[in-house]
Amino acid sequence: MEIWFSEFHTPDVKHSIRINRHLYSERSDYQQIDIFDTPEFGRMLTLDGNVVLTERDEFIYDEMITHIPMAVHPNVCDVLVIGAGDGGVVRELARYDCIRRIDLVEMDPKVLEACRAYLPENASRLDDSRVHIFFDNALRFIRRKKDEYDLIIVDSTDPFGPSEGYFTREFYGICYNALHEDGVMVNQQGSPFFKHDAEVLQRSHQRIAKLFPISRVYQAHIPTYAAGYWLFGFSSKKYHPIDDLDIERWKSLNLETKYYTPKLHIGAFYLPAFLEKLLMEVEE
16 A cells, blocks of 8 residues: 655645655654655655755755855854754855854754754754754844844744744744844745745745845755745845856855856845735736
8 A cells, every 4th residue: 555645735735645654753842843754856755744945955944045045155164044953054064164053942842852863964963063943932032132143044844733833033033132243044935936935935935035135036856846946035135146156166166066156145145026026016
């Protein structure tokens, strides 16, 4: 008998992946956590029935949310990562010697436990001496921080359930206050293809654009996410994501990547017409 995992992207659209084994299942205080082994995508982490990552394509998300800001900001020393309990973002950040501190705020300790056990490649740098893990509500944690970080990466799940508060005007304002005067915030903005997701994107972008003098959206192709098309937000107090991109500085680091390149960096900010229209509607 074949077993399939299905995630509904809309009431009329679902994405199904055949699974070999159900490796892990636990209901934590916050959410349902499952890890599956699949023939096409390797191991797959889901939270409350939604795909968070697969071994096959996680590098796209983690590289694009990490290397974009790191190639722009000239002096990142202190970083705050919200969510990302699987460790993939921390793994990419830990490749930069210039970073002296990575604060990881994850609400659910069970996510880290599961990923350490079943997704060791993602979790491989969680024990780096520069990494400090806090099991806390991110809003409560960041309220105590003023002018403290060069970069904040918001690697939350979609704006439902435990992560709903990470898409509010209050949350973005708290992040703004926690950044240095030249700080950058990067966050996942979901997919713009389906109507409900597009509305969430518009609300989020509008709130961010009212706070940050520079607010841009960029894109990546991630096969296991809704419509295979995913967006990120780049919000900055000073640096422009293209004008301040230092290609030679980033190349001199000799970091090997599977998806990100400086050329792709530039192209990721050139958006299709329908998406430009969606964003312009709320910016005006």
